[in-house]
Amino acid sequence: MMPCRTLRKSAPPAAAERDAVAECALELRRIGDKADLRQRILNLIAKLFCPKT
Structure with missing residues (x-):
């Protein structure tokens, strides 16, 4: 059986990334x-x- 993996929460975008967007x-x-x-x-x-006529 495969071991269960917990899903990682995605981190909020960094300030530099927000500025680029x-x-x-x-x-x-x-x-x-x-x-x-x-x-x-x-x-x-x-x-x-x-x-046009």
Whole structure:
């Protein structure tokens, strides 16, 4: 029979890890904002030059 092993509780993330996660989230937000702005500009140009009849 296999001996039972107790499950170890996971430790909370270290401060450096939390900072890295926060920085990554902020950078992803900036990338998303730039993509959104680019798409809005393209939609405006398409509306101006390709009006639907």
